[in-house]
Amino acid sequence: MTEEQKKTYAEAMIAETLYRSMAITLDPKASLALIKNDASEIIFMRDHHLQLFAALIFVLTNTVNCKKIDAEYKDGDFTVKITI
Numbered sequence: 001m002t003e004e005q006k007k008t009y010a011e012a013m014i015a016e017t018l019y020r021s022m023a024i025t026l027d028p029k030a031s032l033a034l035i036k037n038d039a040s041e042i043i044f045m046r047d048h049h050l051q052l053f054a055a056l057i058f059v060l061t062n063t064v065n066c067k068k069i070d071a072e073y074k075d076g077d078f079t080v081k082i083t084i
Contacts, residue, residue: 003064010082014060015071015079017057018031018032018057018080020053021053028073032072034050034053034057065084
């Protein structure tokens with residue numbers, strides 16, 4: 001898999017993870033906040049499901065050596081763009 005393919009896959013998986021987290025958070029802003037967590041914050045999260053979502057996002061962004069991530073919620077969908 002090329003670096004560009006990894007980036008595209010990570011973007012799609014993060015968007016899907018954010019969408020799934022909405023079942024718990026019921027708030028797009030709270031779901032988007034999962035992107036900003038670092039490892040020490042993830043360890044101490046109280047909700048186990050959100051902890052798993054945040055951990056997946058953390059792994060995906062680190063795998064592609066993400067320098068910047070832009071994500072937004074619009075018209076019921078999350079869009080994610082990663083800069084590597």
